[in-house]
Amino acid sequence: MAPQNVGILAMEIYFPPTCIQQDILENFDGASKGKYTIGLGQDCMAFCSEVEDVISMGLTAVTSLLEKYKIDPKQIGRMEVGSETVIDKSKSIKTFLMKIFEDCGNTDIEGVDSTNACYGGTAALFNCVNWVESSSWDGRYGLVVSTDSAVYAEGPARPTGGAGAVAMLIGPDAPIAFESKFRASHMSHAYDFYKPDLASEYPVVDGKLSQTCYLMALDSCYTGYCQKYEKLQGKQFSMADADYFVFHSPYNKLVQKSFARLVFDDVARNASSVDESAKEKLGPFTSLKGDESYQSRDLEKASQQVAKPDYDKKVQPGTLVPKQLGNMYTASLYAAFASLIHNKTSSLDGKRVMMFSYGSGLTATMFSLHLTEGKAPFSLSNIAKVMNIEHKLKSRTEFEPEKFVELMHVMEHRYGGKDYETSKDTSHLAPGTYYLTHVDSKYRRYYAKKEAAVANGH
Amino acid sequence: MAPQNVGILAMEIYFPPTCIQQDILENFDGASKGKYTIGLGQDCMAFCSEVEDVISMGLTAVTSLLEKYKIDPKQIGRMEVGSETVIDKSKSIKTFLMKIFEDCGNTDIEGVDSTNACYGGTAALFNCVNWVESSSWDGRYGLVVSTDSAVYAEGPARPTGGAGAVAMLIGPDAPIAFESKFRASHMSHAYDFYKPDLASEYPVVDGKLSQTCYLMALDSCYTGYCQKYEKLQGKQFSMADADYFVFHSPYNKLVQKSFARLVFDDVARNASSVDESAKEKLGPFTSLKGDESYQSRDLEKASQQVAKPDYDKKVQPGTLVPKQLGNMYTASLYAAFASLIHNKTSSLDGKRVMMFSYGSGLTATMFSLHLTEGKAPFSLSNIAKVMNIEHKLKSRTEFEPEKFVELMHVMEHRYGGKDYETSKDTSHLAPGTYYLTHVDSKYRRYYAKKEAAVANGH
Secondary structure (H helix, E strand, C coil), X not given: CCCCCCEEEEEEEECCCEEEEHHHXXXXXXXXXXXXXXXXXXXXXXXXXXCCCHHHHHHHHHHHHHHHXXXXXXXXXXXXXXXXXXXXXXXXXXXXXXXXXXXXXXXXXXXXXXXXXXXXXXXXXXXXXXXXXXXXXXXCEEEEEEEEEECCCCCCCHHHCEEEEEEEEEECCCCEEEEEEEEEEEECCCCCEECCCCCCCCCEECHHHHHHHHHHHHHHHHHHHHHHHHHHHCCCCCHHHCCEEEECCCCHHHHHHHHHHHHHHHHHCCCCCCCHHHHHHHHHHHHCCHHHHHHCHHXXXXXXXXXXXXXXXXXXXXXXXXXXXXXXXXXXXXHHHHHHHHXXXXXXXXXXXXXXXXXXXXXXXXXXXXXXCCCCCCCHHHHHHHHCHHHHHHCCEECCHHHHHHHHHHHHHHCCCCCEECCCCCCCCCCCCEEEEEECCCCCEEEEECCCCCHHHC | CCCCCCEEEEEEEECCCEEEEHHHHHHHCCCCCCHHHHHXXXXXXXXXXXXXXXXXXXXXXXXXXXXXXXXXXXHEEXXXXXXXXXXCCCCXXXXXXXXXXXXXXXXXXXXXXXXXXXXXXXXXXXXXXXXXXXXXXXXXXXXXXXXXXXXXXXXXXXXXXXXXXXXXXXXXXXXXXXXXXXXXXXXXCCCCEECCCCCCCCCEECHHHHHHHHHXXXXXXXXXXXXXXXXXXXXXXXHHHCCEEEECCCCHHXXXXXXXXHHHHHHHCCCCCCCHHHHHHHHHHHHCCHHHHHXXXXXXXXXXXXXXXXXXXXXXXXXXXXXXXXXXXXXXXXXXXXXXXXXXXXXXXXXXXXXXXXXXXXXXXXXXXXXXXXXXXXXXXXXXXXXXXXXXXXXXXXXXXXXXXXXXXXXXXXXXXXXXXXXXXXXXXXXCXXXXXXXXXXXXXXXXXXXXXXXXXX
């Protein structure tokens, strides 16, 4: 029989234990009060210190997942990585992660890296799910790793950085199952955010265009999703049919705008679930033409006001980690989803979660997940326990802005470089964390793992 | 009912019409006579002139495929690109190709870029096939594009360059169907060929290590393939069970060595199909330990001699395009396969073709295809006709070495650059070919299409 309810069986999240508070950075940068905390909606920003990078974070997330869910590395048949942090233009991050599996005698693991800005993790996830449903599936698990480090040049974009990695185990009978028939994508050629300066770690960003592209893609995907749902189910779909909404989260303010936009979309298409009050407040804006409606401050304000009660209920539970870490690019959507599981664990059984993935350039998909509690170790409550988000957030070290800026200078200098040793300072890292020790004269990178402290000095 | 015989329905190949003969380059470089032509086994090398790149080649291959097989762009539901030629570290090549589909009102096309050296095209292909077999398939076609430009710094690696793009249409009831259950991969962490110097187009290569990695991966994949076949079919698999062997082809000499290696593998595992003469000649080498056997010149020579008759029959028909174009990285294996279809069109019905894909870093898979003539337009003979390989090879312009070196200097200078115009010289290009016109001050790239000449001056 074909595998049923294919989806996410288990998750682990890792992020650097080094961070800076956004209100402190705001003050240090001489920005107006609230520019980062309210304007962007961000609380704190994670970043890699000079001993961590996307490869070490991936190694940490994968080994932790395998250990905590007691998965034999030989049981993995496919591994896909999503990332837009390029350390090598040819050798995939996946091949670095193979070290874990080779050491256990398993080299028969399909999959490479999927790349397009923040969307690579979603592409990797779809690929793994499809593999399980395909005739080439050999009965083993899939593994998806989203890992990114977002850093920006000094200036207004800098506070939109972040870093983190999410690992997901894929297989049938999952507590987090894909509703694969309901899925719509919007893909298009755009220059909203890109990285054409190969020698620099920093992207070229047109912030205003990127926000419009994001919202246009959201509209297009939502329209497509509703059409497919209605065609297959024979009834109208509206936001009332979903319990939670999780968005790619470059910064929280955009998440607020996105949800409000969907509320407006339901009014514009005259969905039967829309109440009179919403119609009254947003109806007048439905005559705005596409571009005008993306620029209208009045619409933005009115729709956010109408959306507020539902936002608090359906979106806010999935905002914790992105607000605390910043943009994790490919890991961002899945860190938001992890927040939802963390916050609502026990009450998610039977719920539908809408997911919106966006990657500049541009690629976007809206899809939905059906959640059931599941059985340990593959249960929502065990996933929440393993991820242990609250503990990880509390165990971080806050940097002073001077030290953060100094670190950014070191990293700029090292980017793409060779023949250097890192400090090997692992004092901030939890046991079990991988770290970069040195890069040799041929650019080869070497990593070590911080061992667990042995009790009683043995 | 689940879709059957999913695979490649149609193919198109595009390569730059600019090339240099290897014997001329050999002479110009002051290399010993036969170093490139016999030592590497290469005849000619294709390269992009300053108006072509991996994006323009992808645009050309895709539009040509859609036109020649009369595929409505709205019928494409997924498009995946394999490439290791990084023009932008975030924005995928796939998004550039979306322009073709957006213009026809189709933006709902899943897929991004798959990346790991020369293996990305295979990853993209597997992803597309799996999609058709998954529950998320919506009945439309998949499209896979492998596009690469291989250039090397002046020195011994320079003659191993090449350039080209292959586009493949994916769907059920294909004349080129996947035997998805018989497939084995070997993935491992290696530094044989990589591109860590982000500011340079050229890779870092350890040629000797790369060859050993390739052969070790080949051994491992072949062992795995045989085991899976035997487990599922209940009988031994040997080379006698396959009609053709197609290899990733960085240079022809490695293809010769690879096939000979498989012949040796069959002797070493005492396959029942191996004849006495082969046993006698290669048996003595089976006591060599792994590493010794990769380094032994005597084994190489003896196995190539034993393999020769089968090489001519089962491998040589798939060597034309790679020998004429050089290494096309991700497109290389599929250009080799295209050569087989070109050379053996009418006789391929019912044949099994073994495929070996290798990407440094490293990722490798051996898989097999089952061929049937099929019905036009999706028939082997129509595919051969559309690809029109002989005509394309004959229509090329040969460069003198001085002019080639001059061009390489221009390209080195422009790599990763902005704010320049190309010559827009399309005199070498066939009508319908896309070309790069300029890159603006924000690194945005602009392309145009050479229109077909209008008859009678109208």
